Amino acid sequence: MWVFVxxxxxxxxxxxxxxxxxxxxxxxxxxxxxxxFSIYMRFCASRENADVHTRRVKFSLPENGxxxxxxITDKQFGMMEMFVGQKETATEKPTxxxxxx
Numbered sequence: 256m257w258v259f260v261x262x263x264x265x266x267x268x269x270x271x272x273x274x275x276x277x278x279x280x281x282x283x284x285x286x287x288x289x290x291x292f293s294i295y296m297r298f299c300a301s302r303e304n305a306d307v308h309t310r311r312v313k314f315s316l317p318e319n320g321x322x323x324x325x326x327i328t329d330k331q332f333g334m335m336e337m338f339v340g341q342k343e344t345a346t347e348k349p350t351x352x353x354x355x356x
Contacts, residue, residue: 256305257332260287260295260312264320274317281315298329 260282264275279295285308287295299305305326316322337344 256299256302257327257329258287258297258299258305258308258312259290259325259327261323261325262293262320264293264317264322271319274319278315278317278322282312285311302326 262278264278265271266275282295285297287297287308290296297308299308309324309326312322312324
């Protein structure tokens with residue numbers, strides 16, 4: 256599973272910038288990586304793991320702004336067509352994730 260977080264947060268005030276920066280830092284601390292400036296993504300080994308990270312995102316939502324969360328399968332992610340300019344690029348491969356029991 257892949258979890259995508261899309262957001263549009265107000266940054267007109269110092270308080271807004273601090274909240275937006277804090278939200279991005281929380282995403283990075285939870286293992287998300289930047290896909291585009293306000294789109295972050297994370298690979299999860301299972302639906303249950305994706306649910307855990309979705310709950311963490313919901314817990315750290317800023318007071319204002321718009322945030323969307325999208326879960327897609329690895330197969331769906333692999334069908335995405337990626338371009339840099341007009342040149343097609345390969346999609347990102349999931350990182351190896353270790354599980355401790």
